[in-house]
Amino acid sequence: MFNVLVKYFEKFKFKLDRHTFHWLIFIAILILVSSALLIMLVEPDEQFSNFIDALWWAIVTATTVGYGDKYAVTLLGRIISIIVMLLGIGIVGGITAKLADIFIEFKRRRELGEVEAEYTGHIVICGWSSKAKEIINQILNEDLERKQIVLVADIERDPFLDNDLIHFVRGDITREEVLKRAGVQRAKSAIVLNADENDATTVLTVLTIETLNPDIYTIAEISSSENKIHLKNANVDEIIVNNQINSQLMVRSALYQGTSQVISELLSNESGNEIYIFTADNKDIGNNFLDVFTKYKREDDIILLGIKREDQIITNPANDEKIQAGDKYFYIAKTKAK
Known part of the structure; x- marks a missing residue:
């Protein structure tokens, strides 16, 4: 039973004080079982006819719920009840405090991007900028069955802390261990942004992603079209050249007025x-x-x-x-x- 409980909390991916947690659970069970056996010995049979009734009384007494359906009528039984109440408050309080520490620590580590993403079929976005924020909002606005997003960026805290659909992983987007924590090997697609305007970072990130998951659909952003060959060699599915797209759109808009408005509507899911x-x-x-x-x-x-x-x-x-x-x-x- 102890190992089951510990394994459950281990999914939060932080160090659990196994010794303390074991002893808290052990003492709680020992108090409940022993008090149930003692109350059966000192109380009349019609009050506690079986162990299940006695254990039920021990649980509601230790937790100070006190439904009143089962209670002690003898002096010795009442003394046992008082002892169970006092011990129960301490043990239940200790377990509650320990669990509170666990969840507070988990929330802190999630905010700092230290919790591993355990999703499958999600979208990984590498790099942080105002463009990343816009991309995430666009994905969330789409009519999709799965919108789970993992953001990988070397920033201090989760910029979407209150959104359960976005999981933040902190670290260098080129590092294999960081991308593994983002679950790239199980992801459906990855968007690699050229946040630092360094194409070498984009190329290295894509190479690492493709090594971890050859079947992933990758979209990479670069600044110079000369580096497209490197991304193609890395099996990138789609390549976006920033300056090239902007300049081409400007030319089309100058020659054929209104072009940018049409493209903007088609690319945005907010209207039209x-x-x-x-x-x-x-x-x-x-x-x-x-x-x-x-x-x-x-x-x-x-x-x-x-x-x-x-x-x-x-x-x-x-x-x-x-x-x-x-x-x-x-x-x-x-x-x-x-």
Whole structure:
């Protein structure tokens, strides 16, 4: 029984005073059992006819609950009751204080990012900046079955302490032991931000992540397009070049006014339409893209932008492009269709 209790509290990942906790539980059980046996010896049979009734009396007496359904009627029985009350207050108080210390310590360590993340299928975000905060808020606003996020950053305290959906792990994002504490080996996807504007940090972080979990879907941010080759060699799934995207968007907006507003609406989930993706229906396989485009616009009021076919992205496919098994559609809609 003692080992079961200790193993339960060990999940909080901090040092538990096993000796003290063992003795508190042992003494509590000893007092309850011995007092139950003693009360059966000194009290009439009609008052405590079996050990279960006596143990019940011992528990409610030691915890000073005192339901009154079972009570001592003899002088010796009342003396035993007083002793059980006094001892019970001390033992129960000690156990309660010990448990309070455990949870306070756990909360402190969680705030400092020292608690290991034990999730599966979560999203890991590496690096902290105002952009990271915006990304996290966008994920939380999405209509997802699982929104569990693990933030890995070398900052002092958890910036989302009151949000149970966000788990903070403190440390250098390039360190293997830090990423293991974030549960990267069990994560669904990882976003590596270029928070320090050092592409070498991003590359090293991605290499470590891919080593720990080759199946993870990684999105990495860099400042220079020259370093894209390093990320591709590291099997990064998507690469975002900061300056390149900003400059391209500015050019398109200068040439075609309003472009930035359209892109902003599609990328934000706060209002308007957004970009989503879903797997092609079996009924669509073999049909022309124009036919399925018309079908989804008419039936679901969504606009298909293109097809993701394995590692290939086909935007604005030809009208007679045949839909294949495993194809996924990129589409625009006000709400998630599927």
